[in-house]
Amino acid sequence: MDIRALIDKWELRGQRPRADYPEALRELINNGIEKVYLTEQRESKVALRDWINARIKKANLARPPEEALPDVSMRLVNRFLDQYERYYVLKRRYGARIAAQQLTMFGKGPECTRPLQRVEVDNTPLDVLVIDEATRLVLGRPWITAMIDRYSRMVVGFYVSFRKPSVQSVLRCFRHAMLPKTYMREKYPEIKGDWPCFGLIELIVCDNGLEFHAKDLEAACADIGTHLLYCQPRTPHLKGVIERFLKTLNYNFLHFVPGTTYSTYAKRLNYDSVAKAALTLGELQQMLHKWIVEVYGATYHRGINAAPLQRWSEGMESDPPEIAPDPQRLKVYLGQVETRQLDRNGVQLNNLQYTSVALQRIRGDKDSVEVTVRFDPDDLGVVHVLDPERKEYVVASCTTPDVANGLTIEQNTLITRKAKADYAALPLHDAKLAAKMELREFGESLMQTRISPKSRGKKQRSAVKEALRQHAEASPTIADPNPTLPSTETSFADFTASWLANQELSNYDVECRPMQTRESKE
Structure with missing residues (x-):
């Protein structure tokens, strides 16, 4: 046997690419690829071909007819593009992160040997419209926060609410995951299966949403003894189990429920989700319990070669998790x-x-x-x-x-x-505001008419002088042949005080005080 028969000879397969293209044409094509195709604008191959042909026509204006460059076809453009590495093309057009995601091969992820060793958590809006129980009006799409055990692929807890993801929804889901689901027999007697998932969670894997970085969640995990692991930004494959479950929940269950919104407009087409909405929030929770326990938990999972409930039972027999704190302590911690x-x-x-x-x-x-x-x-x-x-x-x-x-x-x-x-709508509220404004204006008016202590003495003295002047002008002057003048300072002070006491000084800003006499030194 000739061993040369094992040589693949790939170089002889198919039509060999031409190598006799003019150098000017090669340069134009490569220039077009760099300037048009390998950019963040991500223009199409058709735009690249048109750009090259436009440059060829412009270049042919300066060339003799026998040396004119031929127009390029899409096939020729693809041949030149095939010479570039795919990672280089994706990196130039979409960035290094997208290029790595497109070309990197992902394995099975971390292996777990016991239940609740690693639990992944995430939230998403459900593809179904929910109505109000009393008014039958459409309320919108609720959000679900779910936790799934990586070892068994079994859902261990969830929480449904109309509020967007928050630390409250995460803590409520956390509590639901660790406590026994004993309420199901009384609340949902039509569900025949059991939901045996509960216990102390060793590790929670989550993304970098604000609800997972809240101090309440970190404090709860520290008190309970659960570790928190944050994935790198934009790496959903690091918690692929919960991502896959949320997609399965919408595609395999909710897309067959009345009032579904589907995942895209192309799938919804003419389906009127609002008109067909029929589920209340309580009915949706009941259906979720039944689907998780009797459908999802009993379905064969090729990732673990068993059904989730079957794998959970096996793990509980070989290495059961620790029991979570009693409900009262857990209520405090969470x-x-x-x-x-x-x-x-x-x-x-x-x-x-x-x-x-x-x-x-x-x-x-x-x-x-x-x-x-x-x-x-x-x-x-x-x-x-x-x-x-x-x-x-x-x-x-x-x-x-x-x-x-x-x-x-x-x-x-x-x-x-x-x-x-x-309270704001009551007349009392408006009356209160008006009264407060009147009090403010009254206070400002008092401040404007207030006399400072420094200027009060000057005003009093000037008022007394003005009163004396007016009194002198109004009273006739009678010549006394024998005038009796006050011989002492005391008699003059008494005279002035007695005169001021008899005057009408209500129009003057003055104070009348009894004058103190000083005894003569004589």
Whole structure:
């Protein structure tokens, strides 16, 4: 056997590219590729061909007819483009990150050996419209925050809300993931399957959304003993399990539900999502529970060669996770964190006041002390205050339990906002503003007419002189043949004081004070 028969001889395959193109034509084509195609404008190959042909026509004006350059075709343009490395082309047109994503091969990712060793979390809007239970009006697309166990590919918890992703939705999903789902039997008796996923999560993998960098989540993980791992920006493949699940949830389930919005307009076409919307939020949550437990959890997953529920059961037998803290402690750890001043009125939070005997012990004999407060956003009836000395949380109850018990933070915000709006609409509010303006104007007028202490003495002296002058002009002068003049300073002072006492000085800004006489030295 001739071993040369194993040579592939790729160079002999197909039509060989021509190498006898004029140098001027090669230069024009390469110039066009650099200036038109390999730019951030990302112009098309057709635009590149037209640019080259336009330059060829311009160059032919200065060349003899026998040396005219021929127009290029799309096939020739593609031949020249094939000589460039694909990474170089993608990098010039889209950037290094996109080029790496397009050409990098991704493996299976980290392997896990037990349940809850690595849990991935993310959120997305659901491709379905939800209506209000009472009015039957369309409310919009809700958001879902979900956690999935990488070992078993089983969903361990989720939270659905109309609010955009926030730390509250993440904490509620976190709590749902770690606690047993014992409520299902009573709340959803038609669901025959079990959802056995609960326990202490060792590691949570998330992206760099603001809701995952919140201090409340970091404090909760530190208290519980769960580690947080943030993926690099724009690297969804580092948590590909949750990304794939959210796509499966929309494509394999919600796109077949009445009122679906589909993922793109091209798929929706003439489907009227608003007219066909029929699910309330409660009905959607019921369907999600049933689909996760009885459909997704029982479907064969080729990534683990088993169904998620089957893999979870195997892991629980070989290496079960630790039990999460009891629900009451977990409720404290997963509450929102705020810093407040503790004074003789207790703690003020969300326009509510909280007091207890334990708070007095923390405050001691100080006027106020800064404390860390945790509260459950689903129930503002009580808060938990951290004792800085004992390093434990104490309970403080709201001074208005009939209002705060069972009140959510969203309801409290709406109530406060409505109360302010109702007060602003009352005539009392306008009357108060008018009264405050009148008081301000009255005060300003008093300041303008006020006489300073420095100028008061001068005005009094000038007023007395003017009164004496007017009195002298008004009184007739009678010559006394034997005038009796005051011989002493005391008699003249008495005369002046008696005269001033008899005058009408209401029109003068003066003060009449009894004059003190000085005894003569003689």
